[in-house]
Amino acid sequence: MNSDETRSRPRRVWVLAAVMMILSTVACGQTTLENTLKQFSGDDARGYIQPFADLFGANMNSGFYHSAAIPNTGFHIAFDIVAMGSLVGDEQKTYSANTPAGFTPSTFQTATVFGGQGTLVKNSTDTVFQYKGSDGIINTSIFPAAVPQLSIGTIFGTKAVIRYIKTPKLGSDQIPEVTLFGIGAQHSVSRYIPRLPLDLSAGVYYSSFKVGEIMDFTGLSIGAQASKSFAIATLYGGLAWEKTSMTLEYRTTDPLADPQVKQDLDGKNSFRFTLGAGLKFGFFSIFADANFGSITIFSGGIGFGN
Amino acid sequence: MNTRILLGVLLFALPTMGSDCINDGFLVSVNIEGITGRFDIRPGNDPTFGPPNDCETIAAKTYLTDDFGEYENVRVYDITVQTIGTYAGDVNGSVLVNGRAAASYNGPWSAFNKPQSLLTSGLVTRSGTGVGELVLSVLSRRDITICGQGSVTQVPVPSGLSVIIEVLGQVDANP
Numbered sequence: 108m109n110s111d112e113t114r115s116r117p118r119r120v121w122v123l124a125a126v127m128m129i130l131s132t133v134a135c136g137q138t139t140l141e142n143t144l145k146q147f148s149g150d151d152a153r154g155y156i157q158p159f160a161d162l163f164g165a166n167m168n169s170g171f172y173h174s175a176a177i178p179n180t181g182f183h184i185a186f187d188i189v190a191m192g193s194l195v196g197d198e199q200k201t202y203s204a205n206t207p208a209g210f211t212p213s214t215f216q217t218a219t220v221f222g223g224q225g226t227l228v229k230n231s232t233d234t235v236f237q238y239k240g241s242d243g244i245i246n247t248s249i250f251p252a253a254v255p256q257l258s259i260g261t262i263f264g265t266k267a268v269i270r271y272i273k274t275p276k277l278g279s280d281q282i283p284e285v286t287l288f289g290i291g292a293q294h295s296v297s298r299y300i301p302r303l304p305l306d307l308s309a310g311v312y313y314s315s316f317k318v319g320e321i322m323d324f325t326g327l328s329i330g331a332q333a334s335k336s337f338a339i340a341t342l343y344g345g346l347a348w349e350k351t352s353m354t355l356e357y358r359t360t361d362p363l364a365d366p367q368v369k370q371d372l373d374g375k376n377s378f379r380f381t382l383g384a385g386l387k388f389g390f391f392s393i394f395a396d397a398n399f400g401s402i403t404i405f406s407g408g409i410g411f412g413n
Numbered sequence: 414m415n416t417r418i419l420l421g422v423l424l425f426a427l428p429t430m431g432s433d434c435i436n437d438g439f440l441v442s443v444n445i446e447g448i449t450g451r452f453d454i455r456p457g458n459d460p461t462f463g464p465p466n467d468c469e470t471i472a473a474k475t476y477l478t479d480d481f482g483e484y485e486n487v488r489v490y491d492i493t494v495q496t497i498g499t500y501a502g503d504v505n506g507s508v509l510v511n512g513r514a515a516a517s518y519n520g521p522w523s524a525f526n527k528p529q530s531l532l533t534s535g536l537v538t539r540s541g542t543g544v545g546e547l548v549l550s551v552l553s554r555r556d557i558t559i560c561g562q563g564s565v566t567q568v569p570v571p572s573g574l575s576v577i578i579e580v581l582g583q584v585d586a587n588p
Contacts, residue, residue: 209491209530209533225442232532236491237490238583239442242439242440243439244436
C-alpha cells in the first residue's frame with residue numbers, strides 16, 4: 108500500500124459514511140413516497156404527508172451546535188456527523204381523510220405515511236360502494252436523519268456552520284436525487300459580558316433539503332445557547348424559535364381532482380428547548396442532546412476538529 | 414478511539430433505532446381512470462337506444478396503465494350519468510357492464526346535463542349485478558364493455574344528444 112492510498116482512505120471512509128447516512132434516510136421510501144403521493148388529490152395529500160413535514164422539519168433544525176463557547180479569534184474548524192431522530196407519536200399515525208363527494212360518511216380516520224393499514228369505509232346507504240385510504244409507508248417509532256456538518260471560524264466571536272451534500276439519482280427510481288444545504292452562524296454573546304459563569308451565544312440557521320422532483324423543504328431556526336465546560340465535559344442547552352415548510356408539487360393521477368397539485372405544509376414545531384452534553388478528547392468529540400417542543404427530537408454525533 | 418468502530422456503530426444504529434423502515438407489502442389506493450362510455454343517441458323517430466350500437470369497450474390496458482404494476486382488491490365507489498345536448502323530454506334506462514345491469518336512471522334530460530352521482534342523486538339507482546361483474550373484470554384485467562340502454566320520451570329525437578356513463582373505482586396497488 109502506498110502512502111497516497113493510506114492518506115486518502117480516511118477521507119473516502121467519511122465521504123462514504125456521509126453518503127450512506129443520508130441515503131439511509133432517503134432509502135426509507137422517499138421515491139415510493141413520491142409515487143404514492145401522486146395518487147392523492149391536494150387535500151388528502153396534506154393529511155397523509157403532514158406528519159412527515161412535521162418530523163423531517165424538526166430533524167432539520169437539530170444538531171447545529173453543541174457548545175456556546177466561541178473564541179473571539181483564531182482558526183477553528185470541525186467536521187461533525189450529526190444523527191437525529193424525531194419521536195413518532197400516535198397522533199402522527201392517523202388523519203381525517205375525505206371520502207368522495209356524496210359518500211357517507213364524508214370523512215374517516217385512516218393511516219398517514221407513518222400509519223399502518225389504510226381504513227376501508229363503506230357507504231352507509233349502499234355498502235356495495237366502498238372507499239379506502241392508502242396504507243402507511245414508514246414503520247418507525249423514531250424518524251431518523253443524518254447530516255455531515257462543517258464548522259469554521261472564528262472572526263469577531265462568530266463561526267459559520269455549513270451542511271451540504273448532493274447525491275445523484277441512483278438505481279431505477281429507487282433513490283432520487285437528494286440535495287441538502289444548510290448554513291448558519293453562531294455568535295458569542297459572552298464576549299460582551301465579562302466574567303459570566305457560563306458561555307452564551309446566539310445563532311441563526313437556514314436549511315434546505317430537496318428530494319426528487321416533488322418535495323422541497325426549507326427550515327429556519329433562530330435561538331440562544333448556553334454551555335458550561337468541566338474539563339473534557341460540556342453541558343449545553345438552548346431555546347430556539349423555528350419554522351419549517353415543505354412544498355409538494357406534482358401531478359395527481361386522481362381523475363376527479365385538479366391534476367396539478369401544489370401544497371405548502373408548515374412543520375408543527377415552532378419552539379424548542381434543548382439540553383445536551385458532550386465530551387471532547389483532543390481533536391475528537393462526541394455529543395448528544397434532547398429537544399423538547401411540539402415534537403421531541405434526539406440528536407447526537409461525533410466530531411473532529413479543534 | 415477507533416473512528417471506524419464508531420462509524421460502524423452509528424451506521425448500525427440508524428436503521429435500528431426503532432425503525433423497520435418500510436411497511437411490508439403496503440398498498441396504495443389508486444383511483445382507476447377511464448372506465449367511461451359515451452353513447453350518441455340517433456336522431457329521428459326511434460326513441461330507444463341500446464346494445465349493440467350503444468356500447469363502448471374499454472381495453473384493460475387503457476384503464477390499468479403500466480404504472481399500476483401489481484394490484485389486488487377492487488372497489489367501486491360511484492357511478493355517474495350525464496347527458497349532453499338540449500332536449501325537453503325525459504330519459505330513462507340502464508347502465509350495463511359486460512351485459513349485466515349496474516345502475517338505472519330516470520329523469521328529465523336537462524337534469525342530467527350536470528353529472529348525476531349514484532351516491533347523491535335520486536335519479537340514479539344501483540341495480541343488478543353489474544358492479545360485481547366490473548370488480549371481477551378489473552381483478553382479472555379483462556376488457557370492459559359498458560352499454561347504455563334506454564329511451565327518451567319525445568320524438569322526433571333531435572341531433573346532438575349523448576349519454577355519458579362513468580364508473581369510479583379504486584384498486585390497491587403495490588407500488
